[in-house]
Amino acid sequence: MELARSKVVEPVLICGSNIKVGEIVRLVPSKPTPTGILYLSNIDLAVVFPVETIYFFRPPTSDKPSTEDIVDKMKDWLSRLLVPYHFLAGRLQLNPGDGRLELNSNRSGILFAGASSELTLAQLGDVSRPNPSFSNLFVRTDEFKELSNTPLMSMQVTRFKCGGFCVGLLVSHCLMDGQSAAEFLLNLASIARGESLLIEPKFDRTSLKPHIRPHINHRQHDLVEHRVSMPAFTASGTQVNSAKKLPEIRSCRTFTLTPEMLKRLKRTAMKDNTISKCSTFDVIVAHIWQARTKAVFQDPTQKSTVSFVVDIRSKVNPPLPKGFVGNGVVTAYATALARDVKENPLSYCVAEIQKAIASITDDYVRSRIDMLEFHRGIPVGNSGNFFLSPWWKLPFHELDFGWGKPVYAGPIVSNIAAHFVLVLSNGSHEGINVWITLGPAQMKNFEQFVSKL
Structure with missing residues (x-):
């Protein structure tokens, strides 16, 4: 079955001649807030890098208010939200005693800017596609050296000629994972609509402290090789260095899986009765893993691994509280011989994904936290293995500041590394888009295998 394709409109690039950015200001909470030192967990300290996400909204319909003052409104809403989220206006520092990184909630503020563009939203084409000029829709923080x-955190609100607007958000990953960031923005949208907070934020991360005497009871496969830092999804297109040099010629493409395709994949996975259940997440990861293994691995005796994050909020004991703000995820992995991934039915790969998820227990998480006490950094893909980022599971597409839900909501897609696969909700909020980077021959093979449903 041929995968769905969307019509590509050649976009107009955003540049100095068609966008005007106002003064960058330091925004602090609108009311007095507590100050002091806050603990960062070992999971937080493994992801001290910025993540850029962007949210595009259509022009208002006739029954909606004008967006003419959207910049001033967003600035007011954000300063009010920073009262319960006061720690976002803090700064990182090294503890003078043990040199550990910690958060000083000192009201130093976030950066905020408003901008206007002579372009219409339609002129940008498909805003979910890679566009290096989107770097002009963010307030960057890399100029700071200390x-x-x-x-x-920084935010830029850009209003387009048509009345549509976008919000460019940059935030340090050590403060929030995807779920926390989504809840932050949903709270911001709730304030915008004149409503109360949907979720009360809770920053305390001390329940994720390591043991005084480390208990490393599980082999942490994806901690074998590390880098001390990692560039985020950024419009600058900075690459992550992998342990194995990537091909110089490669391309980034998107493949769409519609709801009907996902239903068909589930039926395929269940038809041999070897598994009793199959979620959308299970079958998406399994299908991409199998298709990519067939496209990339030549040696059948080589191990093929897919890694992905698992939310630990309900898996640790005691569970993390509702509204937990921080990094409440760890990496899980499914690994098997390339021959087994290629030759077995889809149900085999689904079962391996399910085993990987089931392995994330409280004991595993505590072991991971203890391991991170000695091994800082993040896992790096190599030998053809990859990390899958399931952004479609996060509720960013539910944002509504009063003008309807976004056309696109998610990370900047730019020059994705070859060991990384990004899975997003598509613009119609039906089905998913799979973003993948491979060499020409591998991409041709992947397209053939991923389309076989």
Whole structure:
């Protein structure tokens, strides 16, 4: 079955001649807030890098108010939200005693800017596609050289000629994972609509402290090789260095799986009765893993691994509280011989994904936290293996500031590394888009295998 394709409109690039950015200001909570030092977990310290996400909204319909003052409104809403989220206006610092990174909630502020563009939203084409000019839709923080001076969050609100607008958000990953960021934005949208907070934020991360005497009871496969830092999804297109040099010629493409295709994949996975259940997540990861293994691996005796994050909020004991703000995820992995992934039915791969998820227990998480006490950094893909980022599971597409839900909501897609696969909700909020980077021959093979449902 041929995969769905969307019509590509050649976009107009955003540049200095068609966008005007106003003064960048330091925004602090609108009311007095607590100050002090806050603990960062070992999971937080493994992801100290910025993540850029962007949210595009259509022009208002006739029954909606004008967006003419959207910049001033967003600035007011954000300063009010920073009262319960006061720690976002803090700064990182090294503890003078043990040199550990910690958060100083000191009201130093976040960066905020408004902008206007002479372009219409339609002129940007498909805003979910890679566009290097989207770097002009963010307030960057890389000019700051001192840790104690570097803002941990910035926002730029850009209004387009048609009345549509976008929100460019940059935030340090050590403060929030995807779920926390989504809840932050849903709270911001709730304030915008004149409503109360949907979720009360809770920053305390001390329940994720390591044991005084480390208990490393599980082999942490994906901690074998590390880098101390990792560039985020950024419009600058900075690459992550992998352990194995990537081909110089490669391309990034998107493949769409419609709801009907996903239903067909589930039926295929269940038809041999070897598994009793199959979620959408299970079958998406399994199908991409199998298709990519067939496209990339030549040696059948080589191990093929897919890694992905699992939310631990309900898996640790005691569970993390509702509204937990931080990094409440760890990496899980499914690994098997390339021959087994290629030759077995889809149900085999689904079962391996399910085993990987089931392995994330409280004991595993505590073991991971203890391991991170000695091994800082993040896992790096190599030998053809890859990490899958399931952004479609996060509720960013539910954002509504009063003008309807976004056309696109998610990370900047730009020059994705070859060991990384990004899975997003598509613009119609039906089905998913799979973003993948491979060499020409591998991409041709992947297209053939991923389309076989």
